Amino acid sequence: MKLTAQEIESLIGEGVPMAGLIGFQVVNVTAEHTVTRIPFNDNWIRPGGTISGPVIMALADASMYAIILAALGKAEMAVTSNININFLRRPDPADLYGKATLLRLGKRLAFCEVNLFTGSDRELVAHATGSYALPGKGFGAEME
Amino acid sequence: MKLTAQEIESLIGEGVPMAGLIGFQVVNVTAEHTVTRIPFNDNWIRPGGTISGPVIMALADASMYAIILAALGKAEMAVTSNININFLRRPDPADLYGKATLLRLGKRLAFCEVNLFTGSDRELVAHATGSYALPGKGFGAEME
Amino acid sequence: MKLTAQEIESLIGEGVPMAGLIGFQVVNVTAEHTVTRIPFNDNWIRPGGTISGPVIMALADASMYAIILAALGKAEMAVTSNININFLRRPDPADLYGKATLLRLGKRLAFCEVNLFTGSDRELVAHATGSYALPGKGFGAEME
Amino acid sequence: MKLTAQEIESLIGEGVPMAGLIGFQVVNVTAEHTVTRIPFNDNWIRPGGTISGPVIMALADASMYAIILAALGKAEMAVTSNININFLRRPDPADLYGKATLLRLGKRLAFCEVNLFTGSDRELVAHATGSYALPGKGFGAEME
Secondary structure, eight states: OOSOHHHHHHHHHHHOHHHHHTTOEEEEEOSSEEEEEEOOOGGGEETTTEEOHHHHHHHHHHHHHHHHHHHHSSOTTOEEEEEEEEEOSOOOSSOEEEEEEEEEEOSSEEEEEEEEEETTTOOEEEEEEEEEEOOSTTTTTTTO | OOSOHHHHHHHHHHHOHHHHHTTOEEEEEOSSEEEEEEOOOGGGEETTTEEOHHHHHHHHHHHHHHHHHHHHSSOTTOEEEEEEEEEOSOOOSSOEEEEEEEEEEOSSEEEEEEEEEETTTOOEEEEEEEEEEOOSTTTTTTTO | OOSOHHHHHHHHHHHOHHHHHTTOEEEEEOSSEEEEEEOOOGGGEETTTEEOHHHHHHHHHHHHHHHHHHHHSSOTTOEEEEEEEEEOSOOOSSOEEEEEEEEEEOSSEEEEEEEEEETTTOOEEEEEEEEEEOOSTTTTTTTO | OOSOHHHHHHHHHHHOHHHHHTTOEEEEEOSSEEEEEEOOOGGGEETTTEEOHHHHHHHHHHHHHHHHHHHHSSOTTOEEEEEEEEEOSOOOSSOEEEEEEEEEEOSSEEEEEEEEEETTTOOEEEEEEEEEEOOSTTTTTTTO
16 A cells, blocks of 8 residues: 555545544555544434435545555545445444445546445445546546 | 425435535425535535535435425435436536436335536536435335 | 437447347437437337336447447447446337437546437436546556 | 246346347356356457447346345346446456345345456456345336
8 A cells, every 4th residue: 555544544634624524534454445434423313313325425435535545645636437326224323434445446547346334233334336537647637 | 396495405404414514505496306505615625626526425415305305295214225426527616506306206216316516607517316215104124 | 410320320330239239220419419219129028018127228328329429420449437327117118219418528538318218208217327438548548 | 045046047038038138147146146147259249349338237237137036036027226337347358257246135125236257367347236126015116
């Protein structure tokens, strides 16, 4: 990995204010995956007593960004191109984890998968896939 | 519509704290679509000077919820089943709008589309589709 | 447009044999959209008397390819990067149409939307979005 | 499992004619996953010498159907609700495999994941997720 968990957490916390706001943490970084976490907070509860969708989506996106930073180093200009999330179960009111893997690291696009689960039982609460456009010679072409 | 713009805004603001946090507003509700807005706020800027992905995703999700509430009335227990977002352009630092339409209102699932754009030029910055599981006799089966 | 409906139909029919196999036709090409069609054929019926999912997906993909060819000319090497389809209603046993629009034509990616409906009632049976990686200086980087 | 690999292959081959047409096979069925295959066939090649997108999508969809049949038995009326595919690499001209797992088997929806790869090198060529609406008391509500 080109960056430590702490370095990735700082980069994302500074770069994406909402991540900092919801307490985004990088728990572990290996060559195969990153594990990220949002500590439980009553503020994110929606009707029915469950963590609201936008918090789960924010963790999914930040988890993808974390594994791309781990693989590429300080690639701050990488931007999300597509994200798709299936919501599988109501999450318990507990810490929420995202375990991200790289499906494919290309020159122009990185494809990721994230399993999202709570610390209380490890059952999947959501599953996300997505792609990031990577900076490069041609960078900026797509998102300017 | 079964609810006014103001009633929908209040329901979502109370029910989904992150929506309140980012200043989510319901601008207009008609039989065909709802228009929602997040006022510009420096807090949501990410590297490159653009609105961060999680804010766009939160508006997309809240816009879908708004049009379902408009169509069904107080269906607080409807839950997102799937959401897919394509990020098309870097948004200007300006108010962000979401215009939602119902693709299909079934008995168990509602499918929605949201066009996301900034007030400064009306060009699409993102496009989302998704489905909500609707409450009903069998409700709870899926997400419990 | 850089190509006529007939030229696009021929390119896709030759280039993607399955499109030819299912009788893919390009009905109309304008600056705003392309309309494509698969004539009804008993072979595509699945249990329940409805057109099978793979046929709908094939038409969605070919419709996106058609509008990219219309915009860019003979870009045979453009390849699908992502496709997302929501199936909304059981299609009638009738001709299936795809109306494609370009959401965003970038330098490296083109984003498209396709409304799919049958000739019998024009109600949406499915809705697709997706992205194509476009050929260019860096082409081949992603999909090699 | 409620059905054997051979029974699942027959059900899908009869029920979804396009699956039969492309030579869809069920290779293996366990409690955790199903492995499916499309034998290599020159007909599916597109410009660039690679297996065309619609064939990959058809295998992804049929693989999801296979694992749902394995879990539920003869659930012919289950219908695809959503499918999302990321195309990661150009497939070699070789047999194409789909390894499907169930992310969540609910009462109304089943969520699946499919890894798609060729027999020649086992690298992922595509990754799909999707949901099927399941038959039940309320069945038909959604797709009629």
